[in-house]
Amino acid sequence: MRKEAKVVIIGGGAMGAGLVYFLAHEGWTDTVLIEKGELSSGSTWHAAGLVPHFIGSLNMAKCHATAPDLYAKIEEETGLSGGWHQTGAIRLAITDDQVDWFHYVQGMLKLVGVESELIPPERILDFWPFMDISDVKIGFHTPNDGWADPSSATAAMVKGARQLGCEINRHTLVTETNKLTDGRWEVVTDKGTIVCDHLVNAAGCYAPQVGAMAGIEVPIVSVIHQYLITEPMQELIDLGYDPPIVRDPRVSSYYRREIDGLLVGPYETANAQTYGLDGIEWDKHFYLTPPDLDQIMPHLVDAGERIPPFQESGIKKVISGPITHTPDSGYLMGPVPGHNNYWMCAGASIGVTQGPGAGKYLAQWIVHGQTEINVAEMDPRRFGDHAGPNGRYAYDKAIDEYHEMYQTRLPGEQRFAGRPQKTSPIYDRLDARGAQWEEVFGWERPQYYSLDGQPEQHSFRRSNAFDVVGSECRGTRERAGIADLTAFAKFEVTGADAGAFLERLAANRMPVKDGGMRLTHMLTSLGGIESEMTITRLAADRFYLNSGITMQFHDRDWLVHHIADGEDVTVSDVTEKNAILAVSGPRSRDILSTLTDVDLTSESFRWLTGQEIVVAGVHCIALRVSYVGELGWELHHPIDQMAKLYDALVAAGEPHGMVHYGSYAMNTMRIEKAYKAMGSELTTEITPVEADLGRFVDYSTDFIGREATQAREALGDDVEMTLVFCEVDAADNDCRGNEPVYAGDELVGLTTSGAFGHSVGKSLAFAYVGPRHRAPGTSLEITLLGDRRRASVLDGAAYDPANEKPRS
Numbered sequence: 001m002r003k004e005a006k007v008v009i010i011g012g013g014a015m016g017a018g019l020v021y022f023l024a025h026e027g028w029t030d031t032v033l034i035e036k037g038e039l040s041s042g043s044t045w046h047a048a049g050l051v052p053h054f055i056g057s058l059n060m061a062k063c064h065a066t067a068p069d070l071y072a073k074i075e076e077e078t079g080l081s082g083g084w085h086q087t088g089a090i091r092l093a094i095t096d097d098q099v100d101w102f103h104y105v106q107g108m109l110k111l112v113g114v115e116s117e118l119i120p121p122e123r124i125l126d127f128w129p130f131m132d133i134s135d136v137k138i139g140f141h142t143p144n145d146g147w148a149d150p151s152s153a154t155a156a157m158v159k160g161a162r163q164l165g166c167e168i169n170r171h172t173l174v175t176e177t178n179k180l181t182d183g184r185w186e187v188v189t190d191k192g193t194i195v196c197d198h199l200v201n202a203a204g205c206y207a208p209q210v211g212a213m214a215g216i217e218v219p220i221v222s223v224i225h226q227y228l229i230t231e232p233m234q235e236l237i238d239l240g241y242d243p244p245i246v247r248d249p250r251v252s253s254y255y256r257r258e259i260d261g262l263l264v265g266p267y268e269t270a271n272a273q274t275y276g277l278d279g280i281e282w283d284k285h286f287y288l289t290p291p292d293l294d295q296i297m298p299h300l301v302d303a304g305e306r307i308p309p310f311q312e313s314g315i316k317k318v319i320s321g322p323i324t325h326t327p328d329s330g331y332l333m334g335p336v337p338g339h340n341n342y343w344m345c346a347g348a349s350i351g352v353t354q355g356p357g358a359g360k361y362l363a364q365w366i367v368h369g370q371t372e373i374n375v376a377e378m379d380p381r382r383f384g385d386h387a388g389p390n391g392r393y394a395y396d397k398a399i400d401e402y403h404e405m406y407q408t409r410l411p412g413e414q415r416f417a418g419r420p421q422k423t424s425p426i427y428d429r430l431d432a433r434g435a436q437w438e439e440v441f442g443w444e445r446p447q448y449y450s451l452d453g454q455p456e457q458h459s460f461r462r463s464n465a466f467d468v469v470g471s472e473c474r475g476t477r478e479r480a481g482i483a484d485l486t487a488f489a490k491f492e493v494t495g496a497d498a499g500a501f502l503e504r505l506a507a508n509r510m511p512v513k514d515g516g517m518r519l520t521h522m523l524t525s526l527g528g529i530e531s532e533m534t535i536t537r538l539a540a541d542r543f544y545l546n547s548g549i550t551m552q553f554h555d556r557d558w559l560v561h562h563i564a565d566g567e568d569v570t571v572s573d574v575t576e577k578n579a580i581l582a583v584s585g586p587r588s589r590d591i592l593s594t595l596t597d598v599d600l601t602s603e604s605f606r607w608l609t610g611q612e613i614v615v616a617g618v619h620c621i622a623l624r625v626s627y628v629g630e631l632g633w634e635l636h637h638p639i640d641q642m643a644k645l646y647d648a649l650v651a652a653g654e655p656h657g658m659v660h661y662g663s664y665a666m667n668t669m670r671i672e673k674a675y676k677a678m679g680s681e682l683t684t685e686i687t688p689v690e691a692d693l694g695r696f697v698d699y700s701t702d703f704i705g706r707e708a709t710q711a712r713e714a715l716g717d718d719v720e721m722t723l724v725f726c727e728v729d730a731a732d733n734d735c736r737g738n739e740p741v742y743a744g745d746e747l748v749g750l751t752t753s754g755a756f757g758h759s760v761g762k763s764l765a766f767a768y769v770g771p772r773h774r775a776p777g778t779s780l781e782i783t784l785l786g787d788r789r790r791a792s793v794l795d796g797a798a799y800d801p802a803n804e805k806p807r808s
């Protein structure tokens with residue numbers, strides 16, 4: 001074994017193999033993969049090998065699409081077959097919500113270039129003449145789907161890396177990983193020690209144990225999954241072909257032909273069994289868990305109703321093994337929070353599908369510092385510290401996600417397993433007002449306040465929350481609204497070099513006076529938008545930073561990792577210490593004035609400034625800023641004082657008709673104002689140039705990403721895409737993001753977010769389109785749940801385009 005390498009990957013399953021393959025193709029051949037057994041001897045070898053294109057997320061769809069392409073052609077490159085069988089696949093819709101979802105996903109897959117067709121039930125009989133389709137509304141047919149032989153595909157990917165120069169060490173057990181003082185990692189194995197710049201944990205079910213070697217808590221829980229193969233089935237033999245794989249939400253199962261038998265794989269919708277919670281012995285290879293047909297019997301009975309010949313078939317083989325699940329069933333791909341150059345590539349629940357894509361994008365990230373897709377939903381930093389594997393959260397969530405594998409998650413729908421984790425001190429008060437809760441980064445946050453005590457009837461179309469959200473928006477805009485914004489990330493950056501440090505990271509100029517505030521973006525060296533923050537200067541050596549809560553660990557690491565040697569800078573994460581109450585709307589000044597002696601007029605307290613003031617006896621950092629585009633203040637205060645401040649604000653707001661508003665109304669109002677959001681309009685895939693953030697970029701300072709951004713700007717109209725804001729002629733559903741945008745028949749872009757603007761009576765959306773379509777008034781079309789709807793480009797915010805309200 002080499003003594004040193006650029007990258008060491010621990011684990012030779014589908015995920016580790018995908019990564020070593022793509023690192024090698026990025027030119028990083030000084031990479032060593034270490035596997036304690038044979039390649040694919042963990043979870044990979046016993047997988048059913050199914051590779052679906054269908055997935056409800058644009059970026060995950062891009063990831064999935066990598067596998068069929070690679071598996072089909074890898075033999076040309078390596079001489080080893082990926083065992084690819086292109087059978088196609090059909091997913092069944094048995095409810096109207098699923099039909100809506102299929103239309104949405106079909107639009108999204110068009111953006112990825114994945115071929116698909118929505119077929120009537122009768123067409124399913126063309127493929128599966130003996131299937132019961134009595135409850136099927138439509139089928140989602142992806143002709144280029146199929147299944148791979150997992151061990152062959154893994155071996156082929158590894159060979160592709162080895163023949164370019166990567167080193168593969170099988171039968172080598174990693175026993176320790178130690179961070180060295182020079183920032184590199186020492187990997188101790190039973191065959192020797194190797195030092196590397198980058199360490200990747202691709203250890204599958206062992207990932208928590210491997211993580212623990214470096215003191216890292218990995219939120220992965222392994223859940224046992226079974227599939228069975230029948231004796232030869234005459235009806236299948238008579239077909240004379242391999243029919244498309246079928247995914248069936250009624251039975252929560254998949255079916256495919258395996259030689260002459262039927263393969264049936266049910267995901268239990270209750271009582272799923274976990275595996276190895278207390279640790280798995282290191283010497284287990286090619287292991288299976290004992291078959292337990294009782295566990296899946298209800299699904300097998302249902303499967304017999306879907307495919308009647310199955311009722312008469314004998315069972316030839318049952319495969320039972322563990323699958324890794326994370327709290328949201330997405331894999332962990334990217335940096336581990338709080339550690340430099342320790343990467344995760346594990347936690348895939350369909351790793352044969354996801355290994356190549358995860359490997360491709362993680363290789364880009366490691367090599368270039370940035371990926372070509374938005375990887376937020378894969379980034380390990382998307383989970384907070386509440387998600388450690390030893391707490392209930394990861395356990396309850398992972399099991400719930402397993403149960404839900406074949407169910408349809410509707411927009412805004414919440415799962416309550418493992419919750420609540422973090423509540424603000426006014427949770428009970430807001431709950432009593434009808435708050436409908438969502439979880440974000442472990443925090444409970446109101447979506448809206450139900451007036452009749454009824455929960456939301458979730459739908460892809462406008463739900464029963466629609467009118468209530470409208471009244472929250474109008475109440476805020478016409479009078480005032482209060483919101484609990486505690487679930488935001490908050491940092492203090494202090495020290496003699498704090499200003500210069502932030503200037504180096506931020507694309508916007510830092511405030512030069514105490515109390516000054518800037519909205520700014522931090523960029524990668526390639527210009528990609530890595531983070532968006534509001535920065536307030538409290539003193540020359542003390543800055544207060546706020547960003548979205550899901551970015552807490554990400555932004556903290558970004559700040560900490562950029563402190564240069566010898567720089568006098570301290571980053572303190574005060575997210576848990578501070579609560580935030582926002583009071584917005586034309587009456588907000590009147591309301592706050594009754595609770596503070598401070599002069600709140602614009603002369604004394606200007607828009608986009610902050611002051612440390614006392615409100616209702618509570619010391620607050622008051623920021624005159626409003627994410628909903630109104631006159632308003634955010635009051636950041638010690639969390640243990642929150643109830644006192646809230647009660648005082650509610651009492652002061654009552655005579656003014658102050659309403660409570662939740663995240664739905666907040667999103668609607670920010671869209672009315674054409675405020676862009678991190679994660680939807682703003683991602684690492686694009687620079688401030690495409691995102692039309694020119695006024696927040698100041699080239700007079702030398703910030704990270706400056707050259708790349710300037711170069712992009714120099715492209716002018718040759719830039720690939722640009723952000724536009726549109727009015728949409730919607731019917732009963734609004735844009736959510738990732739809908740295709742057309743000019744005539746030409747696909748010219750995609751939406752990023754949208755909502756019905758209650759204050760302006762218009763359905764609104766952001767979209768990235770080619771620059772020739774950006775002129776105000778340009779006519780476009782957007783596919784909304786299968787319907788083409790007209791859209792026209794606006795020349796500014798739909799609400800208060802002159803921006804007079806926040807300054808008033």
Ligand SMILES: Cc1cc2nc3c(=O)[nH]c(=O)nc-3n(C[C@H](O)[C@H](O)[C@H](O)COP(=O)(O)OP(=O)(O)OC[C@H]3O[C@@H](n4cnc5c(N)ncnc54)[C@H](O)[C@@H]3O)c2cc1C
Pocket residue numbers: 010011012013014015016034035036037038039040041042043044045046047048049050051172173174175202203204205206207210225226227319320321322323324345346347348349350351352353354
């Ligand atoms: C019954 C069943 C059916 C499935 N069907 C499908 C399917 O149809 N489609 C699909 O996409 N997915 C399917 N899966 C899921 C799929 O198998 C997994 O998601 C995938 O194999 C995970 O790959 P991995 O590389 O993360 O993990 P693994 O394959 O487990 O690889 C991790 C490797 O790390 C090694 N390792 C661990 N610790 C160390 C150490 N300390 N030192 C050295 N090496 C170490 C292990 O030996 C192991 O080989 C199925 C799973 C099961 C159980």
